[in-house]
Amino acid sequence: MAKTPEPKRTISLKPCDGDVIEVSPMIAKQMQTIQSFIEDDSFIATTTIIPLPNVTAFQLSKIIDYLNYHSNSKAVADNVKESTKKFDEEFLKELEHDKLKELLHAANYLNVKEVLDFLCQAVADLIQDKSVKFVRKFFGVVNDYSVEEEEDIRRTHAWAFEGVEED
Amino acid sequence: MVFQGEACKRQRLLSSSYEDNSRLIPSLPDEISIQIIARVPRISYLSLKSVSRAWKEAILSSELFCVRRELGTMEEWLYVLTKVNDDKLLWYALDPLSRRWQKLPPMPNVSSEDEVVKKGLAALPIRMWSMVGSSIRIADVIMN
Incomplete structure (x- = not known):
């Protein structure tokens, strides 16, 4: 494929x-x-301005932040692992359950x-856990089992329901 | 296609053509949902099967294990068949990751005396080790 040089x-x-929001071609490429x-x-x-009707400014900035951080830290070796982990933890800490799910939708889009x-x-x-x-509630999945069927699965694997967090 | 990997491509194409209402997660393509489920430890699958019929189907599918193989999260379990007192046969599974022993449901047509069941899981591993003896080495191999 013939390609013109990457515009700056x-x-x-x-x-x-x-x-x-302006992003570098390197980020846009991902x-x-x-x-x-x-x-x-x-x-x-x-x-040209690219419209993103399915993505909010918050989601877009989060995704750009993540890509920026991770593309910068890639160049350096193992000693950044700790700080990368910290970044990832902080990144998720700011996201409530719904926001996490919506960000996943945006990343998918x-x-x-x-x-x-x-x-x-x-x-x-x-x-x-x-x-x-x-x-079901988190993903909006409809339970299509009958009460009997569900009870049956529960009974067969009763031990699998131990140690499950109550919500 | 978001995720590379030729091995599972055809199966993924099939699964992403499902109608919305039979999707694993209504708002996401099944391809992504499978990527999520594949990252959950295997031990959670037994309860996650109850989420919906589609989830159960996905959890039992070879596609999921295809993805797990690509992710390197196969999580092999050790299965041990034991014969307790009265010739009662019981299967146990060791999840090396959580180090939890699980008793599998009794096999059909095998005498079912519930007393062993009621003794609880805690006492069982010791008995099992002593019964199977050298299998500790097997467990070690699996954990490496």
Whole structure:
């Protein structure tokens, strides 16, 4: 594929609320959805603002923060592991359950693998010790079992329900 | 396709074509939902099966284990068949990660005397070690 040299300019992203956010091409590249915009022949970096009707300014900034931090820390070796871990913990601390889930939706929409992987793990960590009821409510899953069927699963694996956090 | 890996690609394509209401998580493509479920420790699967029929199906699917293999989270368990007192056969499983022994449901058509069940899980591992003896080495291998 013939490619013109990467433009030095930033990419303008417009979330559904708030102002346009400028990102470097390196960050934009990690968002597959944006990448496909940029690769479009009619895209002109100087004038085109990419609208993101499914992403809020908060979500977009969080995703950019994550990518910025992690792309900067990649260059250095093991000694940054601790601070990366700290960054990740702080990153999640600011997110309530609903916000975490919505951020996952945004990362899915933007199709940014690094953030998706990270958030999938965060959600997995969140649900692993929770009750079935919590998991259904958290994800909005409708219980399609009959009372008898559910009781049957419970009985068969009674021990698996021990040590589950009440919510 | 968000996640690379040729091995499971076709299966993923199939699963992402589901209708909204049969999705694992209504607001997310199944591909992502599977990525979440694959990151949950195996020991939680027994209760997560009760979330919905789709969840149970996903948890029992080979697709999930495909993804777990890619993530390197296979979590192999050690299964031990024991014969307690009255010729009663019982399966136990050791999850090396949580170091928890679990008694598996009794096999059908095997005499079911509930007294052993009621003694509780705590006393069982010791008996099992003494019964199977050298299997400690097996457990060590699995944990490495």
